[in-house]
Each structure stands twice: as structure tokens, then as C-alpha cells.
Amino acid sequence: MEHQTGPELMIEAHQLRRTFGQRQAVADLSLSVRRGEIFGLLGPNGAGKTTTIRLLSGQIIPDSGWARVAGCDVVHEPLRLKQQIGIVFEEQNLYERLTARMNLRFTCWLYGLPEKRIDEVLTLVDLRDRAREPVGKFSQGLKQRLLIARALLHKPAVLFLDEPGRGLDPISAHTVRQVIRRLSEEGTTILLTTHLMEEADQLCQRVAFIVNGRLVANDTPRHLKLQHGKRLLQVTLEEQQDHARRLCDITLKLDDVSDQQRLARWLSEGKVRALHTQEASLEEVFFHVAGVPLS
Amino acid sequence: MHLRGILAIARKDIIDLVQNKATLVGLLLPIFMAVLFSFINSLISGTPTRLLIYNPGHSPVERIVSSAFSAPAISHATSPVEVEAAFGPDGAHKQSSYALGLIVPPTFESDLRAGRHPQVQLFLNGDSIDTAQRALLTQALTDYGRQVVNPEPPLAVVTSTINPPQPSAFGQNSKAFFVMYVLIMAIMNSASIVPGLIIEEKEKKTLRMLLASPITFSDIIAGKLLVSLAYQMLLLTIVFLTMQGFIGNLPWLLLFIFIGACLTNAIGLLIGCLFNTTSASGAATGILIFAFIVPALFVGPLGQLVEGQSFMIIVKAIPVYYLAEGLYKALTGQTAVAAMLTDLTVITGTTLVFFGLAAWSLRHQAAVASSI
Known part of the structure; x- marks a missing residue:
């Protein structure tokens, strides 16, 4: 399991453990996330993703282990930590009778922020023209954008996003991803949980798989796919048969010595017209690593 | 305790209560009752x-x-x-x-x-x-x-x-009775405001968001209590002005109002902590309203009519009866400590018991709040 140290680390967790009754929700979890990185925590429902966010955001106390987020000890510096982090919860927990602007004003009151910040975050999530509407009339996508706006009001150094793409239509999901990318480019560290592999593949610079509270893999999506994929190569050959030229596709195993020799011979004979690597999807990698389906 | 957080919660809750039409009607009910009783009283004693x-x-x-x-x-x-x-x-x-x-x-x-x-x-x-x-x-x-x-x-x-x-002469002290009844309603209303405000935060999972902000569970509860007390003060002022209710013995009256407000807020906190959904707390609030409204009916003129009836034993077993009786006696100008002692003892004791229960449940709730 990767564990880095250094000044640029915004999230550091070491051997975090938390149980609820007899159930071990998080077991010996260690991870680190660099400044400005988008880190994805992937796993099936009930794997411990949300509990990890709650541990890292100081909402619950670990039974053992330690964690520092934005330089704050999550157990001993809860108030300082709360100023440094923003959370977008799994539930769309907004005050539905209040307008979008009023929801944000309330957050400004809680944090003691100037209300001019509201327009900045509304612009960021493209909600300025809907600000005067009651949140109860909003679609899921609009609510999700408002939740992100609320979490960003106090300019947190670290943003936790719990299932940001859940229940969103493709257009809303695309808009939310654009916002997340922009925040990352501006230096905000983002830890998101999801069980949508495509979302993680598109967004995250690094992902970790969590199963039954344990991290079973932690790397860049590309490395994971290379490491755990089947390493296949699709070769398009041009062959002469019965005075006619014919194209055929053959799949080779890169790790197979005989396949390597066959490829070398075809290349020397000039038969190879095209080569395509067949990369595994993150979902296949997850299944391979965890031995369980995602949902 | 963070004053900024407490005031933020209170401001938000006041705005939210005004936006909630269903709750607003309930909150304004004592004012309608005050106007109605004032009108009836003017007809009686006109x-x-x-x-x-x-x-x-x-x-x-x-x-x-x-x-x-x-x-x-x-x-x-x-x-x-x-x-x-x-x-x-x-x-x-x-x-x-x-x-x-x-x-x-x-x-x-x-x-x-x-x-x-x-x-x-x-x-x-x-x-x-x-x-x-x-x-x-x-x-x-x-x-x-x-x-x-x-x-x-x-x-x-x-x-x-x-x-x-004669004990049967209804109409005597009708004004004191009406003022007492509306005061009971006004005091009682906060017993439904406080749990409503707490339970809604739990039900809509906004409590989790609040606890992730730089305020504590105590700040949240203090903010809710502040709203309830502000509402009670406003309501009592309106009731007194509408019904010209500054009659009788003012120190005793204010004392019983204060104890009543403490009692209802303690009950409100207890219900708010015990239940996690509005529907579940509805039954408890219904019983509570019954326990406040019914005993108060049998204080004063109506109570004199039915004094000695067997069901009055049950009515007098409900502590709120003594709150209503204390208010009524204060409104009719009774000043003797001996006359007030039973009412004062029962209602103060009940308030202390509920405060103890509320404190215990708040402590438990604070420990589990972030996981609700």
C-alpha cells in the first residue's frame, strides 16, 4: 500500500480502523493524497467509502490509527479541520423551503463569511440565474451543483465528495465533472467516493479500491489497468491467399513467449498492417483485484 | 458555545418557519385564539x-x-x-x-x-x-x-x-380564564416548535452538514431554544396586549409563565431527541397537546362546576393542571403563598424532572448525532 510523506500531502491516513458494533467498517486503511490531486475511493455499496470520508473529515473518531487533513489532526483539531475542509454529502441535504441563495447565506453565517462570496460560487457552478428559486423546485443535478457551491463557500483546501455523480443525468454529470476538474486545477485537493468506474476513470489522477473496509489497490487508473489487465495485443495481418490479399485480426498475449515470437516473425515478413493494445477497464481491474462485482 | 453559530441557526430557523405555511398556521393559532377570546370576553363583560x-x-x-x-x-x-x-x-x-x-x-x-x-x-x-x-x-x-x-x-x-x-356562576372571572387558556396555548406551542426544528434537521440529514461546520451540537440546540423563547416572548406580548391581560398579580403570573416556558422547552428537547422522524414524533406531540389543553379547561369557572366529580382526580393527576391553576390564581389576584404552594411545587418538580430527562437525552444525542 502506498504511503507517502512530504509537505505537499493534504491527506494522510495511517492504519485507520473503525468498527460499528461487530462490523468492521474500516480496517487498517492508509492512504495519502497530494495537493490539487483528485483521488477516487472506489468500491461497492457498504465497502467503507463513506465511513472513510467521515473519519477523514472528523465526523467520527477512529478506534485506532491517525489521520491528518490539510495539516490538521482529525481527532485533536476538529474545529481547525472544519475550516479547512468542504464536504458534499451523499444525501442532498439542503433546506428545500429556502432559496439557493438563502441556503448559501446560512452557510456564510455559520462560517462568518462575507456574503459577496455567494455570487462567486454561484458563478462557478453556473447557478446565478436560479439563485432566487426555492431549492425544493431544483432537479437532482441543480441540487448537486448547489451542494458543491455550499461546500466551496469558505474556500476549503480539501474537498470531500461522496458519490457526486449519483442519480445525475449525463449532462448534469458532465457539468459536475467540469467543476471538479476546475477546482483541482486551482489547487483544491479532492477526495471523491464513487462506484461509477467510468466517472473515476475520467476524473481521478489516482484511485484506490476498497472492499470490506480494506484498501486492496491504490494507483493511477492507467497503472492499475496495465498492471491488472490481460495485456493483449490485437494484430491486423495482410495475407496472400489464392492470388488475393486478405486482412485478418489475431489477438496475442504479450506475456506469452510463443506469441512474442510470432509477432516478431510477422513484423520481419512485413505482414503487420495495424497493432492495437486491448486495455482492461477499471471495472475489470476491480473485479480482478477484489474478486467481487461492484454492485 | 459559539454565539455566531447560535445566531446563525436561530436566524435560519425563523426564516424557515415563516416559509413553512403548515407550521405557521399552528404558530399563529394562539394569536387567533387571543383575538377570539378577547371578543367573547368583551361581549360577556361589555x-x-x-x-x-x-x-x-x-x-x-x-x-x-x-x-x-x-x-x-x-x-x-x-x-x-x-x-x-x-x-x-x-x-x-x-x-x-x-x-x-x-x-x-x-x-x-x-x-x-x-x-x-x-x-x-x-x-x-x-x-x-x-x-x-x-x-x-x-x-x-x-x-x-x-x-x-x-x-x-x-x-x-x-x-x-x-x-x-355561587360556584356555578360562569362568567365570573371569564377574562382571567380566557387569558390563562391562551397563555397555556402560547406556552404549549414551543413544545411542538423545538422538536419540530430538531427532528427536521435529522430527517433531512442537514444535521450532519451542521456538525461538519465550525459549530457544535450544543450551539445547534441553543439556537433552536433561542427561536422557541423568542417566539414565546413575542406571542405572550401579543396575547397580553390583545387581551389586556396584565391583570391580577404580575410577579406570580410571570413566575408561572417562566416555569411553564421551561417545562415546555424541556419536553420539546426530550421529544426532539427521542424521535428521528416527524411522523413518529407526531403521536407524542398529540398527547402533549391533549395533556396541556384538557386540564386547563377544568381550572376556574368550569372547574368549580365539576368540582368533586370523579374524573377530576384524573385531571388533577396531570401536572399541567397545576400550571393552569397557578396562572389562573395569579390572574385573579391571589397573592397568598399558601394558596400557590401546591401549584408551584408540582409544576416546578415536573419541570425539573423533564429538564433532567432532556439533559440525559441531549447527552446521548450529541454522541450519536453525526451518525444520524
Whole structure:
């Protein structure tokens, strides 16, 4: 399991453990996330993703282990930590009778922020023209954008996003991803949980798989796919048969010595017209690593 | 405790309550009741109180007696016999258009100052003046004597009452009853505000968001209590102004209002902590409303009608009865500690018990709040 140290680390967790009754929700979890990185925590429902966010955001106390987020000890510096982090919860927990602007004003009151910040975050999530509407009339996508706006009001150094793409239509999901990318480019560290592999593949610079509270893999999506994929190569050959030229596709195993020799011979004979690597999807990698389906 | 956080919660909750039309109607109900009862009371006690006074020496006693009534209609008798004839002997039942008769001797003021023990005669009609008012009038006259000749007045007040007040005479102290009832409703309302505000935060998972912000569970609860107290203060002010309710003994009245507010807020906190959904708390709130509204009905005139009935034992087993009775007694001007002691003890004890339970449940709730 990767564990880095250094000044640029915004999230550091070491051997975090938390149980609820007899159930071990998080077991010996260690991870680190660099400044400005988008880190994805992937796993099936009930794997411990949300509990990890709650541990890292100081909402619950670990039974053992330690964690520092934005330089704050999550157990001993809860108030300082709360100023440094923003959370977008799994539930769309907004005050539905209040307008979008009023929801944000309330957050400004809680944090003691100037209300001019509201327009900045509304612009960021493209909600300025809907600000005067009651949140109860909003679609899921609009609510999700408002939740992100609320979490960003106090300019947190670290943003936790719990299932940001859940229940969103493709257009809303695309808009939310654009916002997340922009925040990352501006230096905000983002830890998101999801069980949508495509979302993680598109967004995250690094992902970790969590199963039954344990991290079973932690790397860049590309490395994971290379490491755990089947390493296949699709070769398009041009062959002469019965005075006619014919194209055929053959799949080779890169790790197979005989396949390597066959490829070398075809290349020397000039038969190879095209080569395509067949990369595994993150979902296949997850299944391979965890031995369980995602949902 | 963070004042900024407490005020933020309170401001948000007030705005949210105003936006919630269903709750708003419930919150304004005591005001509607105050207006309605005020109107009914004006119909009942709208006729002026007729006083027949013989006062050839123009003693200030006349002003003192007449000021005890909101709408006195004074007729001056030409002789003491005229007043005596209008009323008759003490304890008699007689048709009389007068509520009160007063005979002040011509030399009353000079005799009083000379220490000659002058005598004023007070005739009361029990149909219009109840026992408490009678006591207040006698007290007012004695006080006047003390004011003129300090410390012991050489004054004798002779009181005669015709049509002695009967327990069944509904309409007596109707204003005190109506004010007490609306006060009970106003106090009771916070017992539904506080759990509503807490449970909604749990139900909509906004509590989790609040706990992730730089405020504590205590700040959240303090903010909710602040809203409830502000609402109670506003409501009580409106009720008092609408019903002209500053009557009776104000210190006792304010004491019982304070204890009542503490009791309802403690019950509200307890319900808010025990339940996680509005529907689940609905039944508890329903029982609570019943426990407040029903016992209060049997205090005062209606209580006198049914006194001695077996079901009154059950009614008196509900602690809120003693809150209502304490308020009623304070509104009718009863000041004796002995008369108030039972009410005060029962309701203070009940409040302390509920505060203990609320504190215990809040402690438990704070420990699990972030996982709700």
C-alpha cells in the first residue's frame, strides 16, 4: 500500500480502523493524497467509502490509527479541520423551503463569511440565474451543483465528495465533472467516493479500491489497468491467399513467449498492417483485484 | 458555545418557519385564539358596572372604589337609606341593577384624620362581583386608610353582600380564564416548535452538514431554544396586549409563565431527541397537546362546576393542571403563598424532572448525532 510523506500531502491516513458494533467498517486503511490531486475511493455499496470520508473529515473518531487533513489532526483539531475542509454529502441535504441563495447565506453565517462570496460560487457552478428559486423546485443535478457551491463557500483546501455523480443525468454529470476538474486545477485537493468506474476513470489522477473496509489497490487508473489487465495485443495481418490479399485480426498475449515470437516473425515478413493494445477497464481491474462485482 | 453559530441557526430557523405555511398556521393559532377570546370576553363583560354611591363629603374613597372597574357607571344617592334599600340585608337574594353600593359619611375624611374610627359601608352584588374582587376592594379601602393615617388606620369597612357568589356562576372571572387558556396555548406551542426544528434537521440529514461546520451540537440546540423563547416572548406580548391581560398579580403570573416556558422547552428537547422522524414524533406531540389543553379547561369557572366529580382526580393527576391553576390564581389576584404552594411545587418538580430527562437525552444525542 502506498504511503507517502512530504509537505505537499493534504491527506494522510495511517492504519485507520473503525468498527460499528461487530462490523468492521474500516480496517487498517492508509492512504495519502497530494495537493490539487483528485483521488477516487472506489468500491461497492457498504465497502467503507463513506465511513472513510467521515473519519477523514472528523465526523467520527477512529478506534485506532491517525489521520491528518490539510495539516490538521482529525481527532485533536476538529474545529481547525472544519475550516479547512468542504464536504458534499451523499444525501442532498439542503433546506428545500429556502432559496439557493438563502441556503448559501446560512452557510456564510455559520462560517462568518462575507456574503459577496455567494455570487462567486454561484458563478462557478453556473447557478446565478436560479439563485432566487426555492431549492425544493431544483432537479437532482441543480441540487448537486448547489451542494458543491455550499461546500466551496469558505474556500476549503480539501474537498470531500461522496458519490457526486449519483442519480445525475449525463449532462448534469458532465457539468459536475467540469467543476471538479476546475477546482483541482486551482489547487483544491479532492477526495471523491464513487462506484461509477467510468466517472473515476475520467476524473481521478489516482484511485484506490476498497472492499470490506480494506484498501486492496491504490494507483493511477492507467497503472492499475496495465498492471491488472490481460495485456493483449490485437494484430491486423495482410495475407496472400489464392492470388488475393486478405486482412485478418489475431489477438496475442504479450506475456506469452510463443506469441512474442510470432509477432516478431510477422513484423520481419512485413505482414503487420495495424497493432492495437486491448486495455482492461477499471471495472475489470476491480473485479480482478477484489474478486467481487461492484454492485 | 459559539454565539455566531447560535445566531446563525436561530436566524435560519425563523426564516424557515415563516416559509413553512403548515407550521405557521399552528404558530399563529394562539394569536387567533387571543383575538377570539378577547371578543367573547368583551361581549360577556361589555355592559358597564353600575355603582350606587352616597358620598356627600366628596371623599377620594369614591374614586378608589370606582377605579376598580373597567367601565363604572356611577349613580349618586341622596341618602344612605337609598343605598340600603337598593341592596338589602347581607346574604339576601334580590333583584338589583347595581353591582356595588357605597355609603361614605359626610365627615369621613376629617373623622379619619382625627382617629375617630369612621365607618364606610360597602354593599356588593355577588352576581357581578366575585370573592376575589370583594377582597381586592376591601384591601384597597384599608390601604387608603393606611395612606391617610399611617400606620394603623382608624377605619372600619362594613361589607354586605347580596346574591353571594355561587360556584356555578360562569362568567365570573371569564377574562382571567380566557387569558390563562391562551397563555397555556402560547406556552404549549414551543413544545411542538423545538422538536419540530430538531427532528427536521435529522430527517433531512442537514444535521450532519451542521456538525461538519465550525459549530457544535450544543450551539445547534441553543439556537433552536433561542427561536422557541423568542417566539414565546413575542406571542405572550401579543396575547397580553390583545387581551389586556396584565391583570391580577404580575410577579406570580410571570413566575408561572417562566416555569411553564421551561417545562415546555424541556419536553420539546426530550421529544426532539427521542424521535428521528416527524411522523413518529407526531403521536407524542398529540398527547402533549391533549395533556396541556384538557386540564386547563377544568381550572376556574368550569372547574368549580365539576368540582368533586370523579374524573377530576384524573385531571388533577396531570401536572399541567397545576400550571393552569397557578396562572389562573395569579390572574385573579391571589397573592397568598399558601394558596400557590401546591401549584408551584408540582409544576416546578415536573419541570425539573423533564429538564433532567432532556439533559440525559441531549447527552446521548450529541454522541450519536453525526451518525444520524
